[in-house]
Each structure stands twice: as structure tokens, then as C-alpha cells.
Amino acid sequence: MMNNAPGSPRPGPAPTPGPLPDPHTTAVHAENLTVTRGPRTVLRDLGFTVPRGQITGLLGPSGCGKSTLMRALVGTQAKVTGTLTVLGHPAGHPTLRTRIGYVTQSPSVYDDLTVRQNLDYFAAILDPGRPAADRRDDHVTRAIADVDLTTHADSLAGNLSGGQRNRVSLAVALLGAPELLVLDEPTVGLDPVLRRDLWNLFHDLATDRGTTLLVSSHVMDEAERCHRLLLMREGRLLADDTPDALRTRTGAATVQEAFLHLVDEATAAARTKETTR
Numbered sequence: 001m002m003n004n005a006p007g008s009p010r011p012g013p014a015p016t017p018g019p020l021p022d023p024h025t026t027a028v029h030a031e032n033l034t035v036t037r038g039p040r041t042v043l044r045d046l047g048f049t050v051p052r053g054q055i056t057g058l059l060g061p062s063g064c065g066k067s068t069l070m071r072a073l074v075g076t077q078a079k080v081t082g083t084l085t086v087l088g089h090p091a092g093h094p095t096l097r098t099r100i101g102y103v104t105q106s107p108s109v110y111d112d113l114t115v116r117q118n119l120d121y122f123a124a125i126l127d128p129g130r131p132a133a134d135r136r137d138d139h140v141t142r143a144i145a146d147v148d149l150t151t152h153a154d155s156l157a158g159n160l161s162g163g164q165r166n167r168v169s170l171a172v173a174l175l176g177a178p179e180l181l182v183l184d185e186p187t188v189g190l191d192p193v194l195r196r197d198l199w200n201l202f203h204d205l206a207t208d209r210g211t212t213l214l215v216s217s218h219v220m221d222e223a224e225r226c227h228r229l230l231l232m233r234e235g236r237l238l239a240d241d242t243p244d245a246l247r248t249r250t251g252a253a254t255v256q257e258a259f260l261h262l263v264d265e266a267t268a269a270a271r272t273k274e275t276t277r
């Protein structure tokens with residue numbers, strides 16, 4: 001588990017850690033999670049759990065810290081303090097490398113290779129050796145079909161649209177059948193039909209393969225498609241709940257309205273705190 005860095009400021013007594021969550025039902029568990037980037041604290045004291053086999057949406061405006069949180073989860077973010085447990089291990093543990101699929105906002109594909117060649121290359125790294133050739137072929141064909149690129153399998157990645165290249169990256173992440181898929185804004189730049197198809201794929205992965213998905217977006221209508229939501233603003237967590245519970249709790253008709261309600265509530269609470277100092 002990640003511990004507070006030596007000498008990191010933490011006024012008052014250390015919080016008593018709660019019981020560890022069951023790794024069979026919990027994919028991610030965070031307590032007092034804080035991240036600094038340069039001189040700024042960009043994530044502040046986050047605490048949440050991500051249940052297994054569901055789609056959790058990570059939503060909030062641009063710059064609120066979604067990518068930073070995802071990077072912390074997959075172990076590529078520096079200056080992380082607090083507790084962050086992923087699939088029963090501290091974030092960044094080597095055993096997690098093959099169990100997590102991570103797709104960043106910028107597609108990481110080779111433009112001078114075809115879609116299939118890109119996948120063949122990554123499949124050979126994941127599952128090397130001649131005896132695995134047939135299995136690799138099956139996995140590659142399935143991953144290409146999953147992201148609906150079968151008709152483009154022999155096109156050069158460099159000739160694809162931005163949305164199509166993003167889907168090649170997603171196909172690469174699906175190759176190893178990861179238990180946890182961390183997807184940073186996967187639907188940016190996609191037309192409504194492709195967005196719907198991709199969300200259908202996410203639901204199939206959760207339902208049929210038991211995959212846990214953490215999907216970030218700044219488009220609030222995508223929130224309605226998630227089982228659970230983590231709503232963020234300015235590096236803080238505003239809510240960790242289901243869309244239904246959020247709407248009911250705030251008396252809002254949509255998650256977007258609920259989000260605005262929570263922002264107003266947090267602003268009012270901060271003002272009260274300020275004036276009572």
C-alpha cells in the first residue's frame with residue numbers, strides 16, 4: 001500500500017484506517033489520496049471505492065484531475081500519497097501490469113502499421129512464442145471485432161480518423177482480457193452512433209466478461225450510462241454514488257443538474273467555513 005511520503009504535512013492525528021475492502025468485490029479502494037504536480041495539489045484527500053464488474057464513470061470539468069487520478073491508479077503518476085489499492089495490491093505493483101488495460105487520451109498506435117499489424121505486435125509482447133500463434137490470431141481478430149474495426153483491419157493506422165485510432169488503442173487494451181479497464185475520455189470525437197456502440201461494448205464487457213471499467217468523461221450525459229459515478233471538481237470528490245441516488249438526493253432530473261447542485265452546495269459550505277473562521 002502507498003504510504004504518506006516521509007515529512008508530508010498532515011495536521012492532527014493520523015486517521016484510523018477502516019477495514020480493508022474485499023478484493024473479490026472491490027476493484028479499487030482509495031483513502032486520503034492526494035497528488036501534487038509541480039507546486040500544485042491537484043488531487044486532495046480522495047476516498048472512494050470502485051466495485052468489480054461494473055462501469056464507474058469519472059466525471060468532472062476539464063482540469064479537475066481525472067487523468068491524474070487514472071495515472072495514479074495505473075501507477076504512472078509521481079507524488080501520490082495516501083492509500084490506493086487496485087485489485088488487492090498497491091497501485092503500481094508489478095503484478096497488476098497484465099491485469100489492467102489503460103487507454104490514454106492520445107492514441108498510442110504505430111501509424112505505419114495496419115490495424116491488424118498493430119495488434120499482432122502488441123499480442124506478441126503479451127503472449128510471445130510460436131506455439132501461441134493461433135491463440136494470438138484469435139485474440140487479435142476478436143479485439144478488432146470488439147471495437148468494430150473489422151472492415152478496417154488492413155488499413156494503415158495513419159490513414160484512420162482520430163476516433164478510429166482511439167478504437168485501435170482500445171483494442172490493444174482488450175487483448176490481454178484485463179480485469180480492470182481504465183479509459184481516459186474514450187468517446188471524445190466520436191459520432192453519436194459510435195459513442196452508443198462503444199457504450200454497448202462497455203456494458204457487454206462488464207456483463208459478459210465481468211470486466212471492471214473506469215471511464216472518464218466531461219460529457220455529463222454519458223453519466224447516465226454508468227452504474228456508479230465519481231463526480232469531481234477542482235481535485236476534490238463531490239460524490240461517489242449511483243446516478244439514481246444522486247438525482248434523488250439532490251432532487252435533480254439529470255446528473256448534470258445534480259452535479260451543479262453539488263457544486264453550489266460545496267461552494268456554500270466553503271463560504272460558511274470561511275466566514276466562521
Ligand SMILES: Nc1ncnc2c1ncn2[C@@H]1O[C@H](COP(=O)(O)OP(=O)(O)OP(=O)(O)O)[C@@H](O)[C@H]1O
Nearest residue numbers: 037038040042061062063064065066067068069218
Ligand atoms: N505537469 C504539471 N504540472 C503542474 N500541474 C499540472 C501538470 N499537469 C497537469 N497539471 C494540472 O493538474 C490538474 C489536473 O489535470 P488533469 O489532466 O488530471 O485534468 P483532467 O480532469 O483530466 O482534464 P481534461 O479533461 O482536460 O483532460 C489541472 O489543473 C492541470 O492544470
